[in-house]
Amino acid sequence: MSIKDSNGISIEIMGKLHQFSCSAEQAEDLKEAASKLAVMCDDIKQQRGNASSERALLVASINLSYSLLIANNKIEQNQHGQEALISTLKNAL
Numbered sequence: 001m002s003i004k005d006s007n008g009i010s011i012e013i014m015g016k017l018h019q020f021s022c023s024a025e026q027a028e029d030l031k032e033a034a035s036k037l038a039v040m041c042d043d044i045k046q047q048r049g050n051a052s053s054e055r056a057l058l059v060a061s062i063n064l065s066y067s068l069l070i071a072n073n074k075i076e077q078n079q080h081g082q083e084a085l086i087s088t089l090k091n092a093l
Contacts, residue, residue, distance in 0.1 A: 013038045
């Protein structure tokens with residue numbers, strides 16, 4: 001569902017082609033992210049039958065934002081835990 005060109009990549013999501021500028025290093029990751037978004041949108045449209053493309057994109061965006069929020073919160077908790085452990089270890093020495 002994606003085509004690499006000299007200016008970045010072109011990605012098809014829900015039947016529409018979208019162009020994105022990116023570095024060569026980012027291209028593969030962006031193609032993978034776009035592919036997952038396309039699958040998510042297709043699944044949402046199938047589940048909700050009459051959902052518009054815009055609605056499917058909105059629901060997918062909210063789901064991805066929520067997942068990112070949860071992941072960032074877990075990272076932050078882990079960092080605080082590591083800092084506390086380091087502090088405990090330093091005090092023990």
